[in-house]
Amino acid sequence: MSLYPLAPDNKWTYKSNNGSTWTNAVTGNPAPGTFTMQNSLTPNPVTMKMEGNDYLTDAFEAGNFQVMLKEGLKAGDTWEIHFTANTINSILVMTVKEAGMTKEVEGKSYADVVFIEAESKMNMNGNVMALNFFTQYYYAPGTGLILTTSSAGDSHSLVSAELH
Numbered sequence: 001m002s003l004y005p006l007a008p009d010n011k012w013t014y015k016s017n018n019g020s021t022w023t024n025a026v027t028g029n030p031a032p033g034t035f036t037m038q039n040s041l042t043p044n045p046v047t048m049k050m051e052g053n054d055y056l057t058d059a060f061e062a063g064n065f066q067v068m069l070k071e072g073l074k075a076g077d078t079w080e081i082h083f084t085a086n087t088i089n090s091i092l093v094m095t096v097k098e099a100g101m102t103k104e105v106e107g108k109s110y111a112d113v114v115f116i117e118a119e120s121k122m123n124m125n126g127n128v129m130a131l132n133f134f135t136q137y138y139y140a141p142g143t144g145l146i147l148t149t150s151s152a153g154d155s156h157s158l159v160s161a162e163l164h
Contacts, residue, residue, distance in 0.1 A: 001141040003114060004055055004069055006035045006048055011162040012144060015106070017155040024145075060092075061085065069139065073114050074099050081118075089123035092135075103138050105147045105157045110140035 011025040028036035053071040060083035
């Protein structure tokens with residue numbers, strides 16, 4: 001079962017810890033394995049692609065496809081996402097902290113969840129500097145992203161998923 005079920009008209013609704021809600025939806029399927037997604041908080045759509053077991057996206061930087069997620073992850077797996085944001089060369093070091101866990105989100109229990117932590121870094125004139133900022137992502141097979149938290153105290157929990 002796919003960690004991130006991508007299909008036209010799939011829609012996820014999240015609640016932020018401030019009580020506001022937002023959606024992420026698959027709005028198109030322009031080519032096999034390629035999906036257009038629209039987040040209600042951002043003006044421009046992003047593209048997601050499946051290549052083998054890798055989910056690639058240009059959500060971090062338009063046109064720069066980076067591996068966001070992988071199927072078959074196990075604890076200890078790592079990879080890096082490289083992108084430029086506001087002229088800063090940025091790096092997210094993705095580390096699978098746990099796989100196969102159970103996680104409760106908004107009163108619903110999810111099984112076989114993969115917990116990934118991203119450490120934010122930047123490359124300044126060839127020197128990689130840790131920013132001491134971490135983001136946690138929890139993915140449930142057959143559902144997708146169920147919870148995002150960060151070291152700044154942010155939280156975005158899945159409240160509903162319309163999956164086709």
